[in-house]
Amino acid sequence: MRTAAPTEVRRPSAVRALTLLLAATAAATVAVDLLNWWYAPERGFGLAVRTGWALLRAFGFVLLAGHVRSGRTLARPLGLILVVTTVFAVGRLVVPRRGVPPLPGILGFGLLMLLCLAVLWLLYRSPAVAGHLTRHRGRLVIDRQGISWRETPPRRPPVAGWLLTVRVAAFTYTPLMLVPAFVAAGTILDGRLAAGPVVLAWCGFAFATSYAVLFCTFFLLRGRRWARGLLVAVTLGVLAVDLPLCWWLLGVDGLVRDGAPLVTAGALALYGLWRSGRAGTGAAA
Numbered sequence: 001m002r003t004a005a006p007t008e009v010r011r012p013s014a015v016r017a018l019t020l021l022l023a024a025t026a027a028a029t030v031a032v033d034l035l036n037w038w039y040a041p042e043r044g045f046g047l048a049v050r051t052g053w054a055l056l057r058a059f060g061f062v063l064l065a066g067h068v069r070s071g072r073t074l075a076r077p078l079g080l081i082l083v084v085t086t087v088f089a090v091g092r093l094v095v096p097r098r099g100v101p102p103l104p105g106i107l108g109f110g111l112l113m114l115l116c117l118a119v120l121w122l123l124y125r126s127p128a129v130a131g132h133l134t135r136h137r138g139r140l141v142i143d144r145q146g147i148s149w150r151e152t153p154p155r156r157p158p159v160a161g162w163l164l165t166v167r168v169a170a171f172t173y174t175p176l177m178l179v180p181a182f183v184a185a186g187t188i189l190d191g192r193l194a195a196g197p198v199v200l201a202w203c204g205f206a207f208a209t210s211y212a213v214l215f216c217t218f219f220l221l222r223g224r225r226w227a228r229g230l231l232v233a234v235t236l237g238v239l240a241v242d243l244p245l246c247w248w249l250l251g252v253d254g255l256v257r258d259g260a261p262l263v264t265a266g267a268l269a270l271y272g273l274w275r276s277g278r279a280g281t282g283a284a285a
Contacts, residue, residue: 011069012128019065021122025115026061029054029086032108036093039102045186046250047093050257053179054089057082071135077165079123081172083116084268085261092257166272167217170231172265173238174213177206180242180258184249195249202245209238228273235266 033054040047060082067075090112094105122129181202188196212234219227242262247255 012132014122014126014128015068015132018068018119018122018126018129021115021118022061022065022068025112025119026058026065028108028112028115029058029061029090032090032105032112033093035108036090036105039105040093041096041099046183046254049179049182049186050089050093053175054086054093057086057089060086068129068133071132073133073135073161074164074168075133076123076161077168079119080165081168081265081268083120084264085172085176087113087116088261088264092260097253162272162276163221166231166269166276167221169265169269169272170213170217170235171210173235173262174206174210176258176262176265177209177238177242178203180246180250180254181206183254183258184245187249198245198249202241205241209234228277232270232273235269239263239266 033051037043037047037051060078064075064079064082067078090109094101094109124130181199184195184199184202188199213231216227216231216234220231239262243255243259246259250258
């Protein structure tokens with residue numbers, strides 16, 4: 001087995017700056033989350049779940065830095081979704097149930113917000129970064145020359161960047177539903193046993209949604225019109241199920257903290273479908 005001959009390519013300065021910025025954003029995410037935990041007046045089960053989910057964003061930024069260094073086309077939509085969900089995930093930890101947020105938490109959140117905006121600006125406004133993010137994933141290729149591992153474009157027709165954004169946004173539905181479901185599991189530990197079957201059904205619906213999204217996006221990226229309508233139906237169904245459950249089991253506070261990120265992801269997916277439809281991409285019947 002052989003691999004494609006490595007080539008040393010000096011990355012543009014904007015790409016190197018973006019990589020360093022993503023590392024700083026990952027570190028800031030961890031610092032702000034731990035700071036919010038330290039100053040939190042109530043450190044219950046729900047806060048622990050939400051803090052753990054927010055801390056996972058640090059790994060997401062490290063993963064995004066790897067995509068940027070490799071010049072992957074997926075970096076832009078992944079960065080957009082990661083920045084938006086990070087702002088919500090950390091922002092809901094800053095504001096306590098009662099009282100005024102602590103000053104260190106506000107300052108940390110403001111710093112993280114500036115870092116996220118800088119990441120978005122470089123991803124979408126820098127010509128050097130746009131010219132760098134053109135590569136596809138490596139694949140195992142078997143041909144007359146033998147077996148090799150090299151970059152190969154996908155077999156599907158070229159798709160617009162907004163469709164990639166739609167796919168990434170839709171895949172966040174499941175984790176964004178599981179977080180409040182796990183938080184609601186804490187109500188079972190507090191003696192609210194009647195909520196147990198509802199929480200289990202909530203988790204089951206979240207996992208079923210991941211398969212529905214996988215099915216829809218598979219055909220969506222291959223230009224099937226009906227996949228657009230089906231993904232819209234899935235998005236509206238997710239919101240119709242998740243938001244009432246957040247309100248019923250977690251109250252208004254949970255509806256705002258856990259429902260707002262899902263509404264934002266759904267709105268971004270619907271907007272991406274609209275934008276790609278206007279561009280006339282993926283319109284095959």
